[in-house]
Amino acid sequence: MKPNSAIAPKVYLVGAGPGAADLLTLRAARLLARADIVFHDALVHADVLAMAPQARLVLVGKRSGRLSTAQRFINRQLVDAAGRYRCVVRLKGGDPMLFGRAQEEIGALREAGIAVEIVPGISAGFGASAEVGQSLTRRGLSRSVIFLTPAVGTGEARHEWAQAARHADTVVLYMAGRQAQDIADGLIGAGLLPQRPAVLIENATLPGQRIIPTTLAGLPLAARQLADGPALILIGDVYAELIGLAAATTPRSAAA
Amino acid sequence: MKPNSAIAPKVYLVGAGPGAADLLTLRAARLLARADIVFHDALVHADVLAMAPQARLVLVGKRSGRLSTAQRFINRQLVDAAGRYRCVVRLKGGDPMLFGRAQEEIGALREAGIAVEIVPGISAGFGASAEVGQSLTRRGLSRSVIFLTPAVGTGEARHEWAQAARHADTVVLYMAGRQAQDIADGLIGAGLLPQRPAVLIENATLPGQRIIPTTLAGLPLAARQLADGPALILIGDVYAELIGLAAATTPRSAAA
Known part of the structure; x- marks a missing residue:
């Protein structure tokens, strides 16, 4: 002092x-x-x-x-x-x-x-991406990445949040582990396909790290495997191969 | 070897x-x-x-x-x-x-x-944000940030790019310096207001760094001041005070 x-x-x-x-x-x-x-x-x-x-x-x-x-x-x-x-x-x-x-x-x-x-520091989304081993962007598949926190159950804000996520190629949701059900509901409600690839990652870059590949519809069930660590959700075609799909088979939404 | x-x-x-x-x-x-x-x-x-x-x-x-x-x-x-x-x-x-x-x-x-x-490494958008001194997100003003590269003059891709940018609160455009006119046209065409705050930043974190606060409509003129270094464009209400505006006076689009 x-x-x-x-x-x-x-x-x-x-x-x-x-x-x-x-x-x-x-x-x-x-x-x-x-x-x-x-x-x-x-x-x-x-x-x-x-x-x-x-x-x-x-x-x-x-x-x-x-x-x-x-x-x-x-x-x-x-x-x-x-x-x-x-x-x-x-x-x-x-x-x-x-x-x-x-x-x-x-x-x-x-x-x-x-x-x-x-x-500056490495934001969690980048630490998680390095561990998951899938680039956030990919030629012909993803040229935009949105980082957001979900606004669940709050009317207008909820709508805006889901629309923003719907229009980006890759979505990175922070502070998302406990809201997996609301996130899945919100994004499917906004028009994203339930089978869209997703990854749940807890304690990224730390010894207790857990990576769970799933789909948008599978997020709530996958989230039950989480402990109490900070968790991110990654969503997008770039994660298709983690769940055994070819990226081309997973359009973003029914309209796409 | x-x-x-x-x-x-x-x-x-x-x-x-x-x-x-x-x-x-x-x-x-x-x-x-x-x-x-x-x-x-x-x-x-x-x-x-x-x-x-x-x-x-x-x-x-x-x-x-x-x-x-x-x-x-x-x-x-x-x-x-x-x-x-x-x-x-x-x-x-x-x-x-x-x-x-x-x-x-x-x-x-x-x-x-x-x-x-x-x-992982510090992506340019974070280096630039530290130098500009404005948080990418802010309570009540921005809860989503999109990172993208512009797809200009390519029909469908151009449309998707601008729509993705339009729905996020803060926009970070990479490899953007030479396409300032197309970017401004594309985003204003997608419904963003011409007076929306923007920042052009070249050579972020390096000795030749240059930070130019402007507006969406002002980007093409501002870009003429750039040299040949890598440049980013930041767009959003969070930059309002850099151009002497209160954030509340700058709705994202006419519809907002």
Whole structure:
């Protein structure tokens, strides 16, 4: 805890990657090695935290359903720390700019006159794709990939979510393990074929990793095999061969 | 060049990240340090290649419009190298599983009985987002992000491409710098508003980086400022404040 009087206050917003510690970037690893304090999410693995041996570690946030009051408290903690520590790191699972609520923290810091430097990380969808061994895009089969979180059971938002997923060639759903039934219902309701190939992946890149190839209609049953780890759902023709189909036999929807 | 008789042949398909060498993963850096041969794309920066001091460096592929015969030649080179070198790395810009034509190489290697291990990388869209300083997603504003390459002037594919982009909250277009006019025309034709916020970014994370905030309609003019580096286009409400607008004043389309 060193006073920070001579240098301009700054917070590093750093991606912790998909799970495995050696999937951090070199830049992230160097920052952690010299960090004085690290604010981290619950999902950041202990091996990653061990890369910041000098730092005070502060667990913030919740695994799901973080309240806005809690977010304001995190913002306040970051602003305070920037005035007191030389190297302040806010460590977020995956990439900080995708589903990380980064903008709220960036906004609060900038408003307080604190510089923010962002260090990207490998987002879970890329860690999962490397493990599954199927490219997200493929010539003649997929030229677009959508990353989204499902909005289930909320009227208009639900409709928009499913329409967005319907129009992309490959779909990557984050925070999706517990909503498999709603996701399958929503996408089939939006016109995707029930037999469209899908992959459920839990704890991607970590020792407890589980990869379950299935179909859109098979997702709810497959999801019962999951434990309590973070899970992604991948959907698209590029996964056809994982379930023994030729890609050409699986049109996206009845209309396609 | 060491004979590879005792161990099973394997090729590492490694993401080189968005540009800056310290945005490689630790795993990628360790592989490069012990690589005997590295097959790399033209876009991989010299500082990254310098991380493989022992390796024979082989430039493969073209910056755009790679022919399938060229791809078959690359596949053949990889298969041959796997039988002759201990540590063979295929290094691709960004993440190997997004717009990298990885599946053709993976398929050829597996067919030849060669194991493939994939090491993810920071895709350009994430490197660019960190530099632009705006999260791809934001509570209440964007819960979906689509990554795509434009298919311009090709009838049906053009239509599908624009429809996919129209339904996502945030759009990230790769290999887009030279097609700014077609992209703007295609998306406005698909119903996006001409004043929708957009950002053009060239050489993201590298010294020659250039960030140009504009609008969908302003993209063609903005693109004239680009040099010859790789460029991305980001489109969405999350970029409104970069051009002095409040996000709420920019509906996605006239229908929204």
